[in-house]
Amino acid sequence: MINCGDMLACLTYIVKCCEMRFFRKEKSLGNLKECSLRYNVTMILEKDIPQLKKKSSKIIIALRKLFPHTKIALEYGNNWQLLVAVVLSAQCTDKKVNEVTPALFKKYPRLEDYVKAGKTVKGIKEFEKNIHSCGFYRAKTKSILGAAKAVREIFNGKLPHTMKDMITIPGIGRKSANVILGNAYGVVEGIAVDTHVMRLSRVLGLSKEKTPEKIEQDLMKIIPQKDWFEATYLLIDYGRKYCFARPHQHNLCPLSKVQPYLPRGEALRGIRRKG
Numbered sequence: 001m002i003n004c005g006d007m008l009a010c011l012t013y014i015v016k017c018c019e020m021r022f023f024r025k026e027k028s029l030g031n032l033k034e035c036s037l038r039y040n041v042t043m044i045l046e047k048d049i050p051q052l053k054k055k056s057s058k059i060i061i062a063l064r065k066l067f068p069h070t071k072i073a074l075e076y077g078n079n080w081q082l083l084v085a086v087v088l089s090a091q092c093t094d095k096k097v098n099e100v101t102p103a104l105f106k107k108y109p110r111l112e113d114y115v116k117a118g119k120t121v122k123g124i125k126e127f128e129k130n131i132h133s134c135g136f137y138r139a140k141t142k143s144i145l146g147a148a149k150a151v152r153e154i155f156n157g158k159l160p161h162t163m164k165d166m167i168t169i170p171g172i173g174r175k176s177a178n179v180i181l182g183n184a185y186g187v188v189e190g191i192a193v194d195t196h197v198m199r200l201s202r203v204l205g206l207s208k209e210k211t212p213e214k215i216e217q218d219l220m221k222i223i224p225q226k227d228w229f230e231a232t233y234l235l236i237d238y239g240r241k242y243c244f245a246r247p248h249q250h251n252l253c254p255l256s257k258v259q260p261y262l263p264r265g266e267a268l269r270g271i272r273r274k275g
Contacts, residue, residue: 052222062258063234070233079159079184092134118145143171163189182229192232196239
């Protein structure tokens with residue numbers, strides 16, 4: 001039998017050899033841009049930021065003309081209902097969420113009603129049934145009822161005002177926190193990157209990244225902070241009305257006159273979709 005210690009030493013040696021070979025190769029390139037292309041490092045280069053800022057400014061101006069009254073599509077009556085609607089909207093259309101929430105909010109009008117529902121198996125199962133049509137109903141039930149408990153016990157029944165606190169709530173990631181904070185309190189600490197924003201950021205050449213988190217970081221570098229909140233909904237509205245995810249003629253999209261589009265395959269290659 002092979003000794004575990006010998007095997008570990010052998011694997012360590014192989015890894016070190018690979019690292020040495022990699023860095024020797026990188027050193028010989030002597031060109032960060034070439035390195036980025038070869039090893040899929042797609043960060044925005046400092047020298048490209050001024051040009052990307054001009055590009056994003058033109059896009060925002062054009063989108064404002066198309067959608068002068070852009071806003072969140074989800075319907076809700078208070079901040080807690082906003083959180084519930086945002087959680088339900090993961091991997092689900094806002095239209096479907098708006099069909100489900102009127103009856104849901106009528107049946108569970110207060111935060112305490114959600115806390116109570118999470119205390120028994122019967123209450124949990126009944127809640128799952130109420131949101132079943134939104135998809136991923138078990139995970140969403142766990143998130144919403146867990147969030148209700150956390151908001152009541154940790155935050156005294158009110159949603160927190162900061163990103164740091166918001167993302168401690170069950171089921172709330174950075175994208176959801178951006179949506180909730182912006183709409184509930186006007187607090188803008190980032191840009192909410194949903195599937196529309198993620199896709200269009202690449203199609204319009206604003207980012208080459210493939211995950212919502214990294215795309216958000218790119219957009220925050222090139223879009224003025226005063227426009228972060230609005231930018232999300234402008235891009236979402238544009239994706240819904242003109243530049244669909246399904247194949248279509250990009251030259252007929254309004255922004256094609258402002259910004260040349262990347263080829264569909266190049267723009268969407270490697271994107272990791274998240275709700």
